[in-house]
Amino acid sequence: MRAEVVGxxxxxxxxxxxxxxxxxxxxxxxxxGVDVLxxxxxxxxxxxxADVFRLALSRAxxxxxxxxxxxxxxxxxxxxxxxxxxxxxxxxxxxxDFLREKFRSLxxxxxxxxxxxxxxPVGCRYIMPERGTAPGLVCEHEGKRLYVVPxxxxxxxxxxHGTILPxxxxxxxxxxxxxxxxxxxxxxxxxxxxLLDDLFxxxxxxxxxxxxxxxxxKVRLSAKAASRADADELIRPLADEVERRLGAxxxxxxxxxxxxxxxxxxxxAGKRVACAESLTGGGVAKRLTQSPGSSDYFLGSAVCYSEExxxxxxGVSEETLEGPGVVSEECAREMxxxxxxxxxxxxxxxxxxAAGPESHGGAPPGQVWVALDAEDAQEARxxxxxxxxxxxxxxxxxxxLDLLRRYLQDLLRA
Amino acid sequence: MRAEVVGxxxxxxxxxxxxxxxxxxxxxxxxxGVDVLxxxxxxxxxxxxADVFRLALSRAxxxxxxxxxxxxxxxxxxxxxxxxxxxxxxxxxxxxDFLREKFRSLxxxxxxxxxxxxxxPVGCRYIMPERGTAPGLVCEHEGKRLYVVPxxxxxxxxxxHGTILPxxxxxxxxxxxxxxxxxxxxxxxxxxxxLLDDLFxxxxxxxxxxxxxxxxxKVRLSAKAASRADADELIRPLADEVERRLGAxxxxxxxxxxxxxxxxxxxxAGKRVACAESLTGGGVAKRLTQSPGSSDYFLGSAVCYSEExxxxxxGVSEETLEGPGVVSEECAREMxxxxxxxxxxxxxxxxxxAAGPESHGGAPPGQVWVALDAEDAQEARxxxxxxxxxxxxxxxxxxxLDLLRRYLQDLLRA
Numbered sequence: 001m002r003a004e005v006v007g008x009x010x011x012x013x014x015x016x017x018x019x020x021x022x023x024x025x026x027x028x029x030x031x032x033g034v035d036v037l038x039x040x041x042x043x044x045x046x047x048x049x050a051d052v053f054r055l056a057l058s059r060a061x062x063x064x065x066x067x068x069x070x071x072x073x074x075x076x077x078x079x080x081x082x083x084x085x086x087x088x089x090x091x092x093x094x095x096x097d098f099l100r101e102k103f104r105s106l107x108x109x110x111x112x113x114x115x116x117x118x119x120x121p122v123g124c125r126y127i128m129p130e131r132g133t134a135p136g137l138v139c140e141h142e143g144k145r146l147y148v149v150p151x152x153x154x155x156x157x158x159x160x161h162g163t164i165l166p167x168x169x170x171x172x173x174x175x176x177x178x179x180x181x182x183x184x185x186x187x188x189x190x191x192x193x194x195l196l197d198d199l200f201x202x203x204x205x206x207x208x209x210x211x212x213x214x215x216x217x218k219v220r221l222s223a224k225a226a227s228r229a230d231a232d233e234l235i236r237p238l239a240d241e242v243e244r245r246l247g248a249x250x251x252x253x254x255x256x257x258x259x260x261x262x263x264x265x266x267x268x269a270g271k272r273v274a275c276a277e278s279l280t281g282g283g284v285a286k287r288l289t290q291s292p293g294s295s296d297y298f299l300g301s302a303v304c305y306s307e308e309x310x311x312x313x314x315g316v317s318e319e320t321l322e323g324p325g326v327v328s329e330e331c332a333r334e335m336x337x338x339x340x341x342x343x344x345x346x347x348x349x350x351x352x353x354a355a356g357p358e359s360h361g362g363a364p365p366g367q368v369w370v371a372l373d374a375e376d377a378q379e380a381r382x383x384x385x386x387x388x389x390x391x392x393x394x395x396x397x398x399x400x401l402d403l404l405r406r407y408l409q410d411l412l413r414a
Numbered sequence: 415m416r417a418e419v420v421g422x423x424x425x426x427x428x429x430x431x432x433x434x435x436x437x438x439x440x441x442x443x444x445x446x447g448v449d450v451l452x453x454x455x456x457x458x459x460x461x462x463x464a465d466v467f468r469l470a471l472s473r474a475x476x477x478x479x480x481x482x483x484x485x486x487x488x489x490x491x492x493x494x495x496x497x498x499x500x501x502x503x504x505x506x507x508x509x510x511d512f513l514r515e516k517f518r519s520l521x522x523x524x525x526x527x528x529x530x531x532x533x534x535p536v537g538c539r540y541i542m543p544e545r546g547t548a549p550g551l552v553c554e555h556e557g558k559r560l561y562v563v564p565x566x567x568x569x570x571x572x573x574x575h576g577t578i579l580p581x582x583x584x585x586x587x588x589x590x591x592x593x594x595x596x597x598x599x600x601x602x603x604x605x606x607x608x609l610l611d612d613l614f615x616x617x618x619x620x621x622x623x624x625x626x627x628x629x630x631x632k633v634r635l636s637a638k639a640a641s642r643a644d645a646d647e648l649i650r651p652l653a654d655e656v657e658r659r660l661g662a663x664x665x666x667x668x669x670x671x672x673x674x675x676x677x678x679x680x681x682x683a684g685k686r687v688a689c690a691e692s693l694t695g696g697g698v699a700k701r702l703t704q705s706p707g708s709s710d711y712f713l714g715s716a717v718c719y720s721e722e723x724x725x726x727x728x729g730v731s732e733e734t735l736e737g738p739g740v741v742s743e744e745c746a747r748e749m750x751x752x753x754x755x756x757x758x759x760x761x762x763x764x765x766x767x768a769a770g771p772e773s774h775g776g777a778p779p780g781q782v783w784v785a786l787d788a789e790d791a792q793e794a795r796x797x798x799x800x801x802x803x804x805x806x807x808x809x810x811x812x813x814x815l816d817l818l819r820r821y822l823q824d825l826l827r828a
Contacts, residue, residue: 013450015441016625016634018432022455027429036427037462041436041453048451055469211430220430275717281703282696285717289695292771292803300723303689303699303715305708309757313714313727343723357706389706 001172003034004060006052008067008077009151010043021066021156028160032169033177033224034062044068049080057084057144062168064160067151069134071114077148078119078137085141087121095126099133127159136163178231179222180239185215185258185402187249192217195245199238206235208242214391215398216258219246248411251402258401259287265408266297273404274343275301276314276335276350278326279360279368283397284351299343304335314338314350327353327363329371329380336373347374347407349400356389366392370400372407379403379412415586417448418474420466422481422491423565424457435480435570442574446583447591447638448476458482463494471498471558476582478574481565483548485528491562492533492551499555501535509540513547541573550577592645593636594653599629599672599816601663606631609659613652620649622656628805629812630672633660662825665816672815673701679822680711687818688757689715690728690749690764692740693774693782697811698765713757718749728752728764741766741777743785743794750787761788761821763814769803780806784814786821793817793826 005026007019019041026036037060042052049068056063068077081087095118103110117134120126127136132155137148149159184192189212193200196219200208206223221238225231243250252261266273275284285301288294302313307326310316315338320330335350349372356365366387371380381403385395406412419440421433433455440450451474456466463482470477482491495501509532517524531548534540541550546569551562563573598606603626607614610633614622620637635652639645657664666675680687689698699715702708716727721740724730729752734744749764763786770779780801785794795817799809820826 007453011625012437013440013453014444015437015439015450018434018437019453020432023426023429023432025429026427030428036429037457038466039421039427039433039453039455043451052452209430277696280700281708281712282691282699282715282717285691285696286694286700289717289719290804292769294695295719295774298695299718299720300727301696301715301717302727303696303703303717304713305703306713306757309714312758313716313756342727343718343720344726360709390704 001034001062001168002060003029003036003062003064003168004038004040004056005029005036006056006063006065007039007041007151008044008049008065009041010045010074012041012067013043021151021153024153024157025064025066025160028165029168030177031179032165033172034168044074044076046076046080046083049077050084053080053084053146057141057146061144062171063144063146064164065146065148066156069117069136069148069150071111071117071133078116081121081137081139081146081148085121085139085146087124087139089119090122091115091118092120092126093118095120095128095135098128102133127163129155130158130162131155138163176226176228176231177222177224178228178235179220180235180253181255182219182221182239182242182246182250183252183258184217184219184246184249185251185398186406187217187246189217192219192246192249196242199241203238206238208238214385214387214394215402248406248409251405257287257290258398258405260291262401262404262408263288263291263294263297265405269408271346271408272297272299274299274339274345274348275400276339276348277301277303278305278310278335278351279353279355280351280393280396280400281305283393284349284400287397287401299345302339302342310335313342315341325363326361327367327369329369329382332369332371333373333378333380336371336378340373347372347377347404349373349404351396351400353385353392353396355392355396365389368392368396368399370396370403372400372403372412374407377407377412379407415448415476415582416474417443417450417476417478417582418452418454418470419443419450420470420477420479421453421455421565422458422463422479423455424488426455426481427457435565435567438567438571439478439480439574442579443582444591444593446579447586448582458488458490460490460494460497463491464498467494467498467560471555471560475558476585477558477560478578479560479562480570483531483550483562483564485525485531485547492530495535495551495553495560495562499535499553499560501538501553503533504536505529505532506534506540507532509534509542509549512542516547541577543569544572544576545569552577590640590642590645591636591638592642592649593634594649594667595669596633596635596653596656596660596664597666597672598631598633598660598663599665599812600820601631601660603631606633606660606663610656613655617652620652622652628799628801628808629816662820662823665819671701671704672812672819674705676815676818676822677702677705677708677711679819683822685760685822686711686713688713688753688759688762689814690753690762691715691717692719692724692749692765693767693769694765694807694810694814695719697807698763698814701811701815713759716753716756724749727756729755739777740775741768741781741783743783743796746783746785747787747792747794750785750792754787761786761791761818763787763818765810765814767799767806767810769806769810771803779803782806782810782813784810784817786814786817786826788821791821791826793821
């Protein structure tokens with residue numbers, strides 16, 4: 001089955017927003033084995049949208065379009081649908097009731113302008129919204145199918161998960177593309193490439209691909225087969241082999257971020273963590289608290305940018321501040337120990353360094369020290385992170401989280 | 415002049431990468447008054463790329479395509495160009511020399527496979543790369559112009575800035591689109607819409623548009639004129655009027671984030687700030703430390719997730735914790751005062767609340783208190799933030815930063 005993804009909205013063509021819906025939809029379709037052959041984006045113009053619909057329907061079996069379903073004058077996707085497919089619209093009282101109720105529950109009366117969202121092309125289905133007020137539309141046309149959903153990502157995703165992906169999964173029949181991603185950290189991309197080179201060359205189904213970002217390497221294995229179970233079966237031995245070769249560097253074989261893996265391990269160990277951050281400015285704390293339920297294992301972070309705060313809040317010694325300085329192994333270690341003490345934590349990490357672009361405390365931009373402190377372990381790592389300020393911060397966060405992960409997996413000495 | 419942006423690469427259609435080049439190019443083209451009417455994305459397939467080129471050239475004056483110029487087998491954009499425009503390629507010795515020299519300077523010998531990058535269609539120009547090894551190509555075809563540049567963002571941008579934007583600026587002639595964005599916070603979108611409704615309806619050049627995100631409303635004014643100066647002249651009175659109507663809610667008329675505006679004001683006032691964060695988990699600190707030089711005004715943040723840490727680190731009283739609880743005006747005020755004390759800051763903000771999805775400390779998800787503490791001002795605000803965990807956090811950060819901004823602009827009592 002061939003699919004095409006259409007983004008509608010002048011703000012996309014002006015570059016004011018990214019067409020992130022296209023990426024998200026494409027990724028989901030790839031997961032269920034639907035081939036996407038084209039993306040198109042077009043502005044809020046009836047004739048041009050209609051042309052884009054016609055072209056997409058001429059070359060794809062399924063078209064998914066996002067945007068232009070709002071109630072205001074610049075939302076013209078409905079009109080374009082009428083032009084492209086020669087459809088008439090009819091008002092649906094049950095959608096009208098739903099809209100009025102939605103506004104009532106928010107304590108507001110519905111502007112008449114919103115009534116247009118109760119209009120559905122004759123002969124087409126609609127998808128009731130949960131979050132928003134715009135129903136999705138499903139039109140069949142000469143054996144092809146066109147889905148039109150709102151451009152607001154959360155509203156689009158709700159309809160993709162609830163209706164479109166299940167329907168397409170059924171249509172696509174017993175054919176599936178399954179991807180598994182292994183994520184590794186604390187290992188350079190070139191080392192991953194070297195370790196996996198023969199697999200990368202030899203294997204086409206599953207295929208092997210890798211993608212590096214600051215402080216992390218993703219290895220993606222994708223297999224196509226008649227069913228998900230068959231594809232899983234193809235992937236399993238290769239995934240095991242990749243995991244074996246990369247060893248302790250692999251922090252997850254599931255779809256989770258490093259901070260989620262750390263949270264999971266903390267929870268399993270019944271341990272509570274604290275941080276002492278300098279160059280990352282709260283970034284480690286921010287990542288550890290992204291997940292609901294993080295209060296089970298996260299106590300707090302002392303973000304101490306100034307030298308005085310490192311001393312007065314975290315208890316970093318004057319000898320360290322005057323001797324090796326704020327960017328040093330000693331400082332990172334004392335910060336970690338200080339965080340463990342003031343938050344009464346089982347384990348703590350400390351981070352200090354020069355994020356750049358200027359040097360800091362006598363250290364060049366990119367120089368970083370991270371340390372871990374627990375009753376049964378003390379550890380520190382120093383390195384020079386590449387890239388700009390943001391990337392140095394990201395590398396530092398990764399290094400501190402990886403230190404935690406290795407401690408929790410009993411790999412620190414490995 | 416009408417332009418079209420084409421992204422080439424199967425990884426875009428698989429959703430593995432976002433077509434961020436399309437957004438960036440569109441934004442640059444809008445700035446010089448070139449209208450982008452369509453985006454297309456297509457995979458690494460000769461016939462489909464050729465079709466996409468033909469379609470784009472049939473409806474646009476200028477086409478900018480990115481990707482598929484690498485040396486490996488999956489890079490077929492050159493071949494597609496030959497098919498679509500009926501062109502022959504010829505090897506250019508000066509590019510060959512450049513490539514060999516590039517590899518030599520990296521201490522490597524050039525694989526023969528790279529020689530294909532020295533091939534240029536007969537009758538076309540090329541753009542010499544600085545960063546990468548793939549030259550850009552410039553083909554004229556029946557009065558239209560097609561630029562093909564590498565997909566690596568840095569290499570694409572180098573050619574856009576160095577060659578394409580200057581050429582198109584000249585072609586577009588004395589015509590410019592200028593946008594000015596005013597950003598407001600502490601005001602609901604509906605209130606902005608109400609205050610600006612008549613301007614929105616009456617003005618087409620400059621046009622008025624607004625875009626709301628969690629805790630912020632952007633008002634964008636865009637004017638088209640024969641020159642930048644003329645467009646500026648058109649925008650100025652309208653921008654002044656918008657600013658007058660939105661009053662203290664406008665935090666910037668420049669291109670800066672709320673945290674940058676706060677940083678600028680702190681620097682100007684010679685004041686240093688500290689934070690006490692609970693539900694935002696370090697998010698305010700993270701934002702205040704994004705900019706280089708933030709150590710001039712940012713001292714630190716005590717991220718205290720647990721009740722014990724609020725007491726032991728920040729000195730929140732037991733009466734408050736046992737009485738009104740962790741999500742209360744009192745707690746936010748005591749957190750701010752505690753942060754000001756332990757970091758020895760001129761001004762501090764405290765944030766507490768229930769980020770969700772669960773309720774916390776007896777407060778429902780979304781309930782937030784932010785407070786500011788300075789020698790000459792104490793202030794607190796409570797509200798119920800809409801949305802999911804991430805949005806609640808964002809709203810909370812915005813509210814705390816806005817409290818700081820209003821304090822620094824002497825608007826707290828306004």
